[in-house]
Amino acid sequence: MIELLYGAGPQERRQDPAMRAFRADRFGQFVHWGLYALPAGTWQGRTIDFAAEFLMHSAGVSCEDWAALAADFTLDGFDPALWARTAKRMGARYVTVTTKHHDGFSLWPSAFSDFTVAATPSGRDVLGEIVSAYRAEGLAVHLYYSVLDWHHPDWRYALDTDDDRTAFDRYLAFATNQLVELAERYPDVRGFWFDGTWDESVKAHGRWTHEIERILKARIPGAIVNSRLRADDLGARHFDSNGALMGDYESGYERRLPAPWDRSVTARDWEACATITQATWGFHHSAWADRGRKTPAQIVEQLVQTVSLGGNLLLNFGPRGDGSLVPSEAELADRVGAWMEANGAAVHHSGPAEGWDYPGWGFYTAPMDPGAADTGSGLVHAIVTRIPVSGILTIDVPPGLEVHKIRSLADGTSVPFTALDARTVQLDSPASAGMPLVYAIEAGPAEE
Numbered sequence: 129m130i131e132l133l134y135g136a137g138p139q140e141r142r143q144d145p146a147m148r149a150f151r152a153d154r155f156g157q158f159v160h161w162g163l164y165a166l167p168a169g170t171w172q173g174r175t176i177d178f179a180a181e182f183l184m185h186s187a188g189v190s191c192e193d194w195a196a197l198a199a200d201f202t203l204d205g206f207d208p209a210l211w212a213r214t215a216k217r218m219g220a221r222y223v224t225v226t227t228k229h230h231d232g233f234s235l236w237p238s239a240f241s242d243f244t245v246a247a248t249p250s251g252r253d254v255l256g257e258i259v260s261a262y263r264a265e266g267l268a269v270h271l272y273y274s275v276l277d278w279h280h281p282d283w284r285y286a287l288d289t290d291d292d293r294t295a296f297d298r299y300l301a302f303a304t305n306q307l308v309e310l311a312e313r314y315p316d317v318r319g320f321w322f323d324g325t326w327d328e329s330v331k332a333h334g335r336w337t338h339e340i341e342r343i344l345k346a347r348i349p350g351a352i353v354n355s356r357l358r359a360d361d362l363g364a365r366h367f368d369s370n371g372a373l374m375g376d377y378e379s380g381y382e383r384r385l386p387a388p389w390d391r392s393v394t395a396r397d398w399e400a401c402a403t404i405t406q407a408t409w410g411f412h413h414s415a416w417a418d419r420g421r422k423t424p425a426q427i428v429e430q431l432v433q434t435v436s437l438g439g440n441l442l443l444n445f446g447p448r449g450d451g452s453l454v455p456s457e458a459e460l461a462d463r464v465g466a467w468m469e470a471n472g473a474a475v476h477h478s479g480p481a482e483g484w485d486y487p488g489w490g491f492y493t494a495p496m497d498p499g500a501a502d503t504g505s506g507l508v509h510a511i512v513t514r515i516p517v518s519g520i521l522t523i524d525v526p527p528g529l530e531v532h533k534i535r536s537l538a539d540g541t542s543v544p545f546t547a548l549d550a551r552t553v554q555l556d557s558p559a560s561a562g563m564p565l566v567y568a569i570e571a572g573p574a575e576e
């Protein structure tokens with residue numbers, strides 16, 4: 129056991145109301161919005177097929193030229209109430225919104241920077257409007273904050289000299305000021321989502337990552353913080369040098385999920401984030417970005433795979449430069465929402481179905497005991513995402529249980545099935561309806 133001053137805290141899962149709510153929500157909306165949405169992947173006629181929010185870096189744009197974009201941040205299509213209604217209709221229960229991405233532009237009028245919405249034509253507190261709109265719809269809000277900052281003169285990737293160390297200390301004081309400012313301006317947010325913490329400079333400051341987590345939790349009791357923030361004394365990230373999780377939940381899964389059969393992840397809280405596009409978080413106008421846009425069925429499949437393994441899914445939206453939603457993303461939200469309206473009981477307040485092994489044709493989830501992280505009851509949801517070509521769906525029932533009844537979750541109709549033996553049930557697999565189909569399985573102790 130390595131002695132650590134800034135390693136993980138207590139390893140029991142948090143059971144306070146905020147954390148229980150976060151865990152039960154299961155589905156969140158991620159929003160990446162900032163100046164990068166204006167050029168949307170093209171700089172001076174050159175389109176770069178890479179994440180739009182990286183354009184400043186990938187096109188080698190100077191801080192000065194990039195800052196000039198603020199003059200065009202006119203909010204002509206910005207309707208945060210519509211964003212919030214769209215997220216709610218989709219079935220998201222919380223939003224995580226970028227307050228400052230790697231380009232350093234603050235979406236709130238920060239007293240600690242000149243590079244903020246205060247320097248845009250409207251001068252409006254865009255972040256405040258977003259927070260209020262989502263709260264009004266009953267969604268919880270988490271604030272994304274990039275520690276990496278291409279704009280700030282004191283940012284350093286590595287600390288090679290004394291000057292670097294002095295500058296970076298100033299940078300961390302600035303970041304602390306901004307984060308405390310966020311907590312004080314928007315005290316009803318539920319958590320902070322850190323990013324841009326992978327450079328050597330941050331990894332050498334495990335103490336700062338430890339302290340800022342405590343500072344934020346002192347300002348907002350119950351605040352939830354992701355594991356990306358944290359480094360320990362030795363620079364280990366997410367998990368400390370003894371292998372213990374830092375932060376309240378693991379946030380390392382990005383554009384990927386644990387394997388469907390990997391039950392090891394159910395031992396902790398975790399959240400995966402996903403793009404609708406293949407690889408850009410901010411709005412990118414090119415065909416490259418549109419290629420591989422996920423369908424509603426693919427999104428639902430990712431969502432139920434996540435829930436079946438005890439995680440949350442944060443699905444990203446990248447509004448356009450004027451603040452309007454990308455029409456195909458709004459439409460996708462509605463289609464996922466229509467599915468969630470009928471089948472959301474298999475997602476919200478749900479988690480892994482103990483004892484029900486990954487079946488290959490889809491996923492099992494089970495209603496979560498609201499007071500606990502684990503699950504377990506007589507009800508299991510079978511979500512069919514891959515219809516077997518055999519036309520037969522085989523359900524392997526855990527030892528000691530038997531299936532009493534199967535019904536369609538969406539319309540309640542009873543589904544006939546055949547018990548082949550004590551632990552195997554078969555039914556005719558559904559015809560594809562384009563979207564995953566959910567069976568509610570009522571099971572109970574097998575009679576001797």
Ligand code: FHN
Nearest residue numbers: 160179181323324382401409
């Ligand atoms: O570089 C960023 C990226 O732009 C985006 O914000 C994602 C979201 O998880 N995080 C970083 C890459 O890990």
